[in-house]
Amino acid sequence: MATVASRAELERLLEDDVPYGDLTTEALGIGAVDGVMRLSARAPMVLALAEDAAKIIELSGCSVDLCAASGSALQQGAPILEACGPAAALLKSWKVAQTLIEIWSGVASETRAIVDAARAVAPNIPVACTRKNVPGTKRFAVAAVKAGGAVMHRLGLSETVLVFPEHRAFLGQQPLFQTVERLRRAAPEKKLVIEVKTADAALAAAVAGFDVIQAEKFSPAEVAALVKRVAVMAYTRERPIIAAAGGVNAANAAAYAEAGADILVTSSPYLAKPKDVQVRISTTDDKVSSLHAHCQVNSTPGDTNRLRA
Numbered sequence: 001m002a003t004v005a006s007r008a009e010l011e012r013l014l015e016d017d018v019p020y021g022d023l024t025t026e027a028l029g030i031g032a033v034d035g036v037m038r039l040s041a042r043a044p045m046v047l048a049l050a051e052d053a054a055k056i057i058e059l060s061g062c063s064v065d066l067c068a069a070s071g072s073a074l075q076q077g078a079p080i081l082e083a084c085g086p087a088a089a090l091l092k093s094w095k096v097a098q099t100l101i102e103i104w105s106g107v108a109s110e111t112r113a114i115v116d117a118a119r120a121v122a123p124n125i126p127v128a129c130t131r132k133n134v135p136g137t138k139r140f141a142v143a144a145v146k147a148g149g150a151v152m153h154r155l156g157l158s159e160t161v162l163v164f165p166e167h168r169a170f171l172g173q174q175p176l177f178q179t180v181e182r183l184r185r186a187a188p189e190k191k192l193v194i195e196v197k198t199a200d201a202a203l204a205a206a207v208a209g210f211d212v213i214q215a216e217k218f219s220p221a222e223v224a225a226l227v228k229r230v231a232v233m234a235y236t237r238e239r240p241i242i243a244a245a246g247g248v249n250a251a252n253a254a255a256y257a258e259a260g261a262d263i264l265v266t267s268s269p270y271l272a273k274p275k276d277v278q279v280r281i282s283t284t285d286d287k288v289s290s291l292h293a294h295c296q297v298n299s300t301p302g303d304t305n306r307l308r309a
């Protein structure tokens with residue numbers, strides 16, 4: 001079972017929540033009592049970071065059976081994982097594991113909604129999520145985006161060339177074609193992307209030779225008009241890719257896809273509401289024989305069952 005985060009990173013999450021032990025469990029004197037913890041989907045969701053949550057529970061001192069893999073579409077009541085171990089270990093890992101799944105499954109679910117909406121119109125259109133996630137969470141954000149069926153627009157400033165108007169403010173009156181020449185010399189193996197806010201700016205960028213035109217906050221109708229105008233530009237050797245960006249979400253993704261955008265760029269999944277995960281904890285005396293039946297009985301056909309953590 002592969003995790004997104006390293007062991008050290010997962011241990012830090014635990015340490016952040018339990019820096020000096022679990023005072024309540026210790027005060028009650030119940031830490032050594034054996035128990036069972038089951039996590040399930042309280043409502044339909046696309047699962048994310050399940051493997052990391054399972055590892056967190058395992059690192060606390062439990063054995064874990066993972067019932068579904070990240071990326072699985074779960075129905076209400078579908079099992080996510082089950083763990084057994086001493087109460088101290090179960091209660092230590094409980095909220096960290098639950099919260100990790102809830103937050104990032106929310107992102108994955110919203111991503112899947114955008115992907116499904118867009119591909120209902122254009123089956124092959126890619127959806128790309130931006131780098132505008134919460135600082136320090138990129139590893140988890142990327143995993144959630146992928147679980148939802150999208151790709152990353154760019155992981156950071158080091159990997160892609162994307163010229164914003166804010167960059168051009170420092171170039172004075174330099175013509176766009178000179179900007180393109182400058183970039184081709186400095187980064188000859190990279191595609192050149194530019195963000196534009198008007199149709200005229202987009203056409204100028206196409207003539208100058210940019211590979212990708214990122215249409216910022218264009219309406220679907222404006223994107224459709226831009227695609228049509230760029231397609232008939234006889235003086236361009238190859239039509240640049242048109243990326244619709246700014247305000248793309250599940251409600252309008254189909255409209256942008258129908259307008260002819262080549263790619264949808266979005267940040268909206270990062271603002272998604274977490275998905276609710278139900279947690280049940282009991283002692284092993286409470287019908288222990290049903291422990292390992294949990295994953296098998298309630299799993300959706302086609303899902304990955306009982307992935308040992």
